[in-house]
Amino acid sequence: MQREAKQGVWVSRWTFVAAASGLAIGLGNFWRFPHEVGEYGGLLYLLVYMGLVVVIAMPVMLAEVVMGSRGRANPESSIQFLNLEADAHGAWRIVPVVAMITGLLLLVHLVVIAGWVLSYAYQLGDARLEAISIEFAGEHFAAYISSGEEMAKGLTGFFLVLAPLAMLKMTRFTGQLLRLLVPLILIMLVAALYAAVELGDLGAGLRWMFEIRREDFGRAALVSALGQAFYTLGIGVGAMMIYGAYFPDGRSISRQVFAVAVIDTVAALVAGVCVYALVLDHNIEPGNSVALLFISLPYVFGNVLFGDLVGSMFFILLALVMLCSALALLEPTIAWLVEKTPLHRWFAVLLLCSLTWGAGLFIVLDVAAPGEAFWLYALNRVAADYLLPLSALGLTLYAGWVLREVQARDELYYCGDRTFWIWRQLLRYIAPPAILAILLLSIVQGF
Template identity: 35%
Template sequence: MARSPGILGNWHSRTTFVLALAAFAVGLGNVWRFPYLLSTYGGGLFMLAYVGALVLLAVPILVAEVAIGGQGRGSPPLAMMWAADRSMTSRSWAAVGLLICAVALMLLVIQVVVSAWVLGTVNDLRLGGFSGASVIDAATQFERLLADPTALLQWQSLFLLILATATCLGIRRGVGVLVWILVPAIVAVLMPLMDFALRHGDLVGTENTLFAIQPLDFGMEAVLFAVVQAAFTLGIGAGVGMTYGAYSSARLPVVRSILAVAIFDCAIGVGAAVAVVPLVLGANLELAQGPALAFIAMPYVFGNLPDGEMYGVLFYALLLLIALGSALALMEVLTAAVKQLLLVRRLTAAVIVGAGVWALCASVTLSLSGFGPLGIPLMQFLDSAVSRLGQPLAVLGVGLFVAWVMHPVLRHDQLARAPELLYATWLLLLRYVSLPVIMALFVVALFH
């Protein structure tokens, strides 16, 4: 069986690979979950635990994903099959690639649905819908948005159209060009938001909440959340590292590139915390996470500050840029898989994926006023299926294959530009730190 390098495309440069992975890694969790975790679980101590989890757990797994992609030069199912062939082991490892695609699909549906919420909220903010509003008014406005499937379906369609267009244009003219725009744009939008928060927020409270060492708030639960946040922020188990790695050059310094992505991700997370926490504390609100923070607390804050509506639009533009970077990567994982498995053109594959995702998103949106399978809302079902089952299993599959099954020569070839000490350290961490911890978390998640 001969490999077909470049069958899916190639990046212009190593920098494009790093930017693409960075655009994916800076997920919405950096804005609506990380500030809450940082303030709740010990401030500086949580930050240290989070950085440790990134370096010791998430980075080794993402390196493993990129190694498989670089070796297989294909979408997750075919990359796993090719790597298994070259390692003279069973092709059944391709099932891990199919599981990865299922994880990517569920994550993409969640991203598109939330992006529709973002577009709907920024439209309300732009029209003055939150001017002088109370917290109850903001919550009512969000409930009204969720109860309007027609508007949400329109916003979802617009967001998916942008994704599909970029994907259809290919790796160089579409995805590659867009990530060069997205990453600088995220930084450019975040900077004035941080300045606004520092001018109008509670600085003393923020310093005591985010950056002070709070040993009483730090414990095993904090460590657990640090590990989970690190895993989600780098998106391990979703196939992005594998797919983007398939487009990279054979001489890519994988470990250093991914460490650069992790550093950028940490910087954006801290910046988002600085942009959010002072404003929430200054408004005498309890810091929340998830939709409660993004779609209730923040609209209330911006609606009651001088120039708040303008900066509120900037805030939701930031969320939209971040969501676009993540969704674009997940869309590419699925498009590459459909293209190779069904042997169709990129345009056809993108249309198939886009149509399927739109139908699933419509089902989720319509279920917000009803119930989905097992008597729970579809959004909650997807989130639970990904976090408790799909993503941990996919991560374990990738980690076990690269650490213990992949032929040592192939594994070493993919990391040839890494110094021997760095390579040995990575393999040691992957085998004896990352995998055992992730196995333990998987067991905890199943029975929690």
């Protein structure tokens, strides 16, 4: 008999792969990961990172999906059900609550940046940034983030797309949309790669990503690779648990998790080659984060043939990626409200989006005010650097030491005995110390 969550189940396992990949292919794949690869040793960094994904990120992601699949409900209710089966202490229910709160805080940060991305997609398509200098690109961005009105328009525009989609039932309508949207994102990535070949220096981009530079790889590189491996698959926010709750019976969870990890890594590599093939062709020193995305790339697109079209397409691609992530970050709390309160889904979405939009507007106005955008950076630091590792550590400890072997085995019936044993050992002895190290390093760096 097909077990089914209150919100239904995915139409197929590929819907899960599409939805989870949409979360995993986050903005960091475009502005953090490529820079870290080039900065810390190229191919050497990449190999270490991929190894850490296999031994840390994938086991934890698999654990979250397994717990969700077993519980068949929102993250908090799933842990409550698992507690009853395992005769565990009720205090463990705090962990998924922290995860859902973390997801909402990260969503506030994400929607602010998504508003910027939408604005730049429009400005590039409008040829407003044609034939500009790098100095003008910097001045234009400074002027943009000084205008609360302009940023509020982008923020509101993003919510006008996000809210109606989130109101649709995830397992049916939105899930089917994601099955179309994620392949579209991958097709647009291939198109961006073609544009990089035609308009940029592909060789420079490949060298930046794949040359072995031993002199650049040290302790800082190892810490970076550990952090990137941890953050890349969207663990610690409850999204993988709720996506696991919608997972259909009779399918291999481990294979689908592996597919998501492969798609995420390939997308990150292609994005990195595209970005740096374009940037390095114009002799711009590769930067990180905001400067790369909103200064360097607009300058490049403003000075190449068909740059308005290519640039607008690239920023639309980013907006679609962020839309997939936003839907995933919202879903655990939507499911919690629908299952634990009398609220209908549409009202729960309206409530959450209104609160998130209000918080985003507050941050936008703070960014526009004279100063250093304290709340934007503080929010990201608290959510991403402290709460995310903390919630992931709690979920990992629960999966490794509280979740009974028979509970996990019932969900992983396609998994071989040796593979299952290795997964359990990684969850118990490898992943927790690594995540704890990330948390402690984040705390030390914060002071």
